[in-house]
Amino acid sequence: LPPLPLPPAVGPLRELPHLRRRRTSPHLYLSSTSPSAPVAIETFPEFPAIAAASSPSSFSVLIKARAPPLSTLRRHDGRAALDLVAVLDVSNSMTGRKLALLKHAVGFVIRRLSPSDRLAIVAFSNTTNRVLALRLMSDAGRAEAADAINSLVTSGGTDIAGGLSAGIRILKERRFRNPVASIILLSDGIDTMDGFSLAGRLQSSRRTRDFLQRLPPSARSVGPIHTFGFGANHDPTIMDAVAEATGGTFSFVEEEAAVSDAFAACLAGLLSVVAQYLHLTICSASPGVHLTSVGTGNYSSRISDQRLMEVIEVGDMYAEEEKFVLLDVTVPIKEDKNDPSMQLISVYCSYVDPLTQDIIHVEEERTIVRRPDSLSPEDEIANLIVDGQRNRILVAEMSIAEAQAKADGGDLKGAKAVLDARRGGTSSFLSLFSWVEFFRSLVDKMC
Structure with a gap:
């Protein structure tokens, strides 16, 4: 895509950064400025x-x-088509009820996608398996995706970086690209391929930095990565860092049965x-x-x-x-x-x-x-809206600093408690939509 034009120059900047290409689109048409523009x-x-x-x-x-x-x-039939990659933890810790709930949640996703959407599935433990390449969700594609999900079994350890890298490569290597692209990552544990994790989960900042460096350079350009920490033993530091670095959201799914709701909230955004x-x-x-x-x-x-x-x-x-x-x-x-x-x-x-x-x-x-x-x-x-937003930022910054200090000291439960308090208990998982609603309610109360 070409750079977007700027308003009259007021400094040394002359153009916007080049847009990252996500689709092989034959033409672009510049529309005139319009007071009825949708945003x-x-x-x-x-x-x-x-x-x-x-x-x-x-x-x-x-x-x-x-x-x-x-x-x-x-004004057009339908909506923007989606390329979605589900990167799923099938390590031994997912055995039993967790795997059954995961299959049910992905089944919901499959049913919600339209024939113009595409889905790929990557399963990881200590090894990575691309169980479904990108497939259009036609009747045949849905059946193939359902078979892929039903075939999942648990084994081995947890290589989150390996599974996520495979999902990133799927989006990077596409020949045709739907307008919207994203990855959803779900894991209930710690990356056991990470020496820092095995050494007691200390040195959180360095561990997070090393984890992100293990991902392909294209991780930040293929689309947002929405992460889901399943249960109490997942790694919130890594999951939050991945979401933050890619423009995605991090959701803590505390109750196992809530995984379908978490996926539904995320998918609702991707489809809109x-x-x-x-x-x-x-x-x-x-x-x-x-x-x-x-x-x-x-x-x-x-x-x-x-x-x-x-x-x-x-x-x-x-x-x-x-x-x-x-x-x-x-x-x-x-x-x-x-x-x-x-x-x-x-x-x-x-x-x-x-x-x-x-x-x-x-x-x-x-x-x-x-x-x-x-x-x-x-x-x-x-203005109470301005004052409320400033206070929210200050509270968020203090909470993140406090949680990071606890995580760096090995107190992950304490770090989680700080973040839970920040989220205000609005739901059992953090999502973009729950945070927006929380802020709206805060402003309403202040006004």
């Missing part, structure tokens, strides 16, 4: 006004991108991708406004040397999904007495429509604050 962009300043004589060095603005419901996008390769471009909109801190989370980003523009690679968005970016800017003293307001930033959004492969440009969104000579009491009331 909506909103911005929320920390306060509605800044005194004209004030020059804050850190003023927060929250950017929100929201994808529309899937029902509003039915409405935007791909989404980029946010944030630009200073007035002289003296500089981007001082941009909370991009796990997204790749780059900023101009003058800190006047930042480009953030968000990736894919599911129907009704929300993405948040919190940034701080400097604000200069108001010089123009004739203008009672000031534009702080402009936000541009571009992405690829997975159905048509058109490049969509969302209408520019600007953040404007008033600059009165003196502030009213209402002007000094902070």
Whole structure:
């Protein structure tokens, strides 16, 4: 795919990073900017006004991108087709009820896929077996996939990196590529091919780094890897690291019977991708406004040397999904007495429509604050949405740091307890959708 065009240059950046190709598409058509573009962009300043004589060095603005419901996008029959690889742990620890529940859960996935979707299955223990190459889920393909799942038996140890590498190669080596691609990885144990794991699971940071280095370089480009830790004895550090590095989600399936629900929630997202390769471009909109801190989370980003523009690679968005970016800017003293307001930033959004492969440009969104000579009491009331998002980030960062320290010291149960407390007990597993709903409920309560 070609690079997406940028708004008028405000710094040394001239183009977006090249998009990673996922499909052999014969043509791309540039669509004009449209106010009815399906992804909506909103911005929320920390306060509605800044005194004209004030020059804050850190003023927060929250950017929100929201994808529309899937029902509003039915301008074509169907949806974007999916290439899915299931990488499944069949080590000895999966014997009995666990394997039966796994087969049932994958059977649900098989039934939900359409004839235009493709599925591959990789089973791993201490060895790796590609039990099903990518197959269209026609009636014949479903029958073949069901036979492959029913043939699974348990044996041996646990080579998570080996199984995952095989799944990554399947997506990397495709000749034809469906628009949406992903891997789901399920394991109930520790990678026994890892010397650090066998030595007591210590040195968690180094072990995680070494594990990621064992994966093919294409791991970060074939699509998100959604990981599922099955039961209490899985390795949450490794599973979370894989999901974070690839733009996927990590789900802790504490109750064995919940594995089907976990797969269903993940599949619902994969079957409702409405935007791909989404980029946010944030630009200073007035002289003296500089981007001082941009909370991009796990997204790749780059900023101009003058800190006047930042480009953030968000990736894919599911129907009704929300993405948040919190940034701080400097604000200069108001010089123009004739203008009672000031534009702080402009936000541009571009992405690829997975159905048509058109490049969509969302209408520019600007953040404007008033600059009165003196502030009213209402002007000094902070936006609760911005404040809530900042607090969530702070709590998350503290929780992750605390959990990492416990994991590095060998206290995996303590690390898990910290993360469970952070998740607020909203469900028995962590997923993208449960976290969004938790945040929404938090904002509602605060408001």
